[in-house]
Amino acid sequence: MLLKFKQQSVLPGFGLSFGYTIFYLSLIVLIPLSAVFISAGRLTWDQFWTTVTSPRVLASYRLSFGASFIAAAINAVFGLLVAWVLVRYQFKGRKFFDSIIDLPFALPTAVAGIALTAIYAPTGWIGSFLEPLGIKTAFAPVGIVIALTFTGLPFVVRTVQPVLADLSKENEEAAASLGATRFQTFKKIIFPEILPSVLTGSALAFARAVGEYGSVVFISGNMPMKTEITPLLIVTKLEQFDYAGATAIAVVMLVISFAMLLIINLLQRWVTRNQF
Amino acid sequence: MKITKYYKHAKTSGQSRLAKWILVTIAILFLGLFLLLPLIAVFTEALRNGIRAYVASFTTPDTISAIRLTLITTAIAVPLNLVFGVAAAWAIAKFDFRGKGILITLIDLPFAVSPVVSGLIFILLFGLHGWFGPWLTEHNIKIVFAIPGIVLATTFITFPFIARELIPLMQSQGTEEEQAALVLGAGGWRTFFRITLPNIKWGLLYGVILCSARAIGEFGAVSVVSGHIRGQTNTLPLHIEILYNEYDFVGAFSVASLLTMFAFVTLLIKSIVEWKFSKDLQEYSNDSNRS
Numbered sequence: 001m002l003l004k005f006k007q008q009s010v011l012p013g014f015g016l017s018f019g020y021t022i023f024y025l026s027l028i029v030l031i032p033l034s035a036v037f038i039s040a041g042r043l044t045w046d047q048f049w050t051t052v053t054s055p056r057v058l059a060s061y062r063l064s065f066g067a068s069f070i071a072a073a074i075n076a077v078f079g080l081l082v083a084w085v086l087v088r089y090q091f092k093g094r095k096f097f098d099s100i101i102d103l104p105f106a107l108p109t110a111v112a113g114i115a116l117t118a119i120y121a122p123t124g125w126i127g128s129f130l131e132p133l134g135i136k137t138a139f140a141p142v143g144i145v146i147a148l149t150f151t152g153l154p155f156v157v158r159t160v161q162p163v164l165a166d167l168s169k170e171n172e173e174a175a176a177s178l179g180a181t182r183f184q185t186f187k188k189i190i191f192p193e194i195l196p197s198v199l200t201g202s203a204l205a206f207a208r209a210v211g212e213y214g215s216v217v218f219i220s221g222n223m224p225m226k227t228e229i230t231p232l233l234i235v236t237k238l239e240q241f242d243y244a245g246a247t248a249i250a251v252v253m254l255v256i257s258f259a260m261l262l263i264i265n266l267l268q269r270w271v272t273r274n275q276f
Numbered sequence: 277m278k279i280t281k282y283y284k285h286a287k288t289s290g291q292s293r294l295a296k297w298i299l300v301t302i303a304i305l306f307l308g309l310f311l312l313l314p315l316i317a318v319f320t321e322a323l324r325n326g327i328r329a330y331v332a333s334f335t336t337p338d339t340i341s342a343i344r345l346t347l348i349t350t351a352i353a354v355p356l357n358l359v360f361g362v363a364a365a366w367a368i369a370k371f372d373f374r375g376k377g378i379l380i381t382l383i384d385l386p387f388a389v390s391p392v393v394s395g396l397i398f399i400l401l402f403g404l405h406g407w408f409g410p411w412l413t414e415h416n417i418k419i420v421f422a423i424p425g426i427v428l429a430t431t432f433i434t435f436p437f438i439a440r441e442l443i444p445l446m447q448s449q450g451t452e453e454e455q456a457a458l459v460l461g462a463g464g465w466r467t468f469f470r471i472t473l474p475n476i477k478w479g480l481l482y483g484v485i486l487c488s489a490r491a492i493g494e495f496g497a498v499s500v501v502s503g504h505i506r507g508q509t510n511t512l513p514l515h516i517e518i519l520y521n522e523y524d525f526v527g528a529f530s531v532a533s534l535l536t537m538f539a540f541v542t543l544l545i546k547s548i549v550e551w552k553f554s555k556d557l558q559e560y561s562n563d564s565n566r567s
Binding site for chain 2: 005006007009010011012013014016017018020021024025028029030032033035036039078081082084085086089091093097099100101102103104105106107108109110111112114115116118119124125126149150153182207210211212213214218231232234235238243246247250253254257258260261265
């Protein structure tokens with residue numbers, strides 16, 4: 001028996017709204033996006049493979065993924081801590097700090113980029129303290145981690161916060177009344193409940209960080225093999241009119257992005273299953 | 277051990293007060309370092325040479341043309357995505373059909389794509405050596421390295437924002453009110469404007485603000501398609517980059533401060549909308565609009 005595509009409904013407008021959604025989605029997103037894959041299909045396998053595995057490109061993957069991973073890990077730890085503090089404690093300025101969490105979403109990446117560079121450059125507020133100690137932050141991989149930590153900051157906080165707020169207190173009370181210390185209660189009762197949301201938030205931060213461009217290019221210094229992220233390499237290839245090379249690297253990035261999207265979807269399913 | 281110490285307002289023992297103090301201090305230091313310090317840096321650098329130099333940086337012709345281009349781009353991209361967002365949310369939230377999950381994932385795609393790749397796809401389509409390149413050259417139409425390319429890339433980047441805000445909101449509201457209106461004889465459009473629109477207005481406003489914030493601030497995608505022609509194809513973020521690379525730091529940070537103030541407005545409206553939500557939507561048990 002054929003399953004029906006759409007359930008019966010008395011509301012009007014399905015044809016119009018669904019049709020327009022598919023039309024606009026195809027026009028703006030699907031057809032343009034497929035251009036990358038079709039263009040890449042014109043390359044021979046050898047061309048593709050030598051481009052995406054050349055030493056300079058490999059160095060950029062290591063930097064992009066390494067820095068994004070470290071930034072996501074920093075955000076996992078501090079994002080959880082910030083979410084905990086915002087949900088569980090009352091203190092002066094709580095509302096204020098809660099509302100500025102989303103700043104990295106609202107602030108243009110180029111603004112964040114030049115502001116962070118000004119702070120961490122050798123003459124900057126923090127950079128001038130670290131420079132005599134021999135620690136280079138701006139124009140070094142550490143600077144890239146700082147920029148990516150900034151852009152990824154809201155993800156963990158905002159995914160953990162609602163889960164933490166909905167957590168029922170009964171299990172914690174039971175654990176406490178049975179003599180568990182606060183640390184034991186956190187480790188055995190709370191942490192397993194919020195772990196899926198911490199992982200989802202970190203995965204979102206990681207996915208965002210891998211593709212990030214604006215906030216990184218100012219602070220990174222963009223030295224080939226050393227501080228050159230993968231998105232910057234695409235821009236460099238385009239500026240040299242090497243469209244084939246840019247397309248090949250873009251395909252690698254797109255495949256990784258789609259894989260991340262899949263992982264995030266699975267993680268989110270895990271979160272909702274745990275919640276109800 | 278007192279079990280009450282896990283409650284927010286409960287009296288706390290000395291030990292847990294110490295734990296609270298340590299955790300709150302770490303959180304504030306972290307947020308101060310990563311969020312407040314960059315904000316302070318923007319305004320300090322912008323005002324480094326005094327208020328006169330600050331104001332002067334907004335009156336250069338290049339800055340004015342960058343502001344104009346940014347506003348034009350936003351004024352085209354946001355309404356396009358607004359119409360789409362409402363249509364998509366209506367189809368997805370009010371009807372049941374197969375493949376809904378896939379459709380939602382496809383709508384999210386631009387979030388997953390690196391801004392640089394988002395710009396690249398339009399170069400591949402409309403660039404000189406792109407698919408439509410020869411045809412466009414023949415007909416003397418410029419898309420890439422001109423305003424249409426900037427608008428297209430911005431529309432792509434901001435594509436999901438309004439739909440993403442509206443879908444969970446409209447799903448949580450169900451279809452009973454619309455059904456009642458239809459039974460009472462209202463037409464489809466009338467039902468939408470009199471029932472649905474008032475119910476979603478705050479979510480819609482927040483979606484539009486988020487979409488505008490991103491449209492104004494987009495850097496990577498626009499940077500790839502713009503061609504960086506001064507006074508012609510520079511949006512505000514690209515203008516900041518040029519000023520910065522020319523060591524005009526006061527100019528760069530002055531323009532940056534303008535965008536920062538817009539970011540404040542975005543956050544303020546978000547707070548107001550969330551407050552309105554919790555007031556308006558108390559009858560709807562489920563506040564699924566945290567994103």
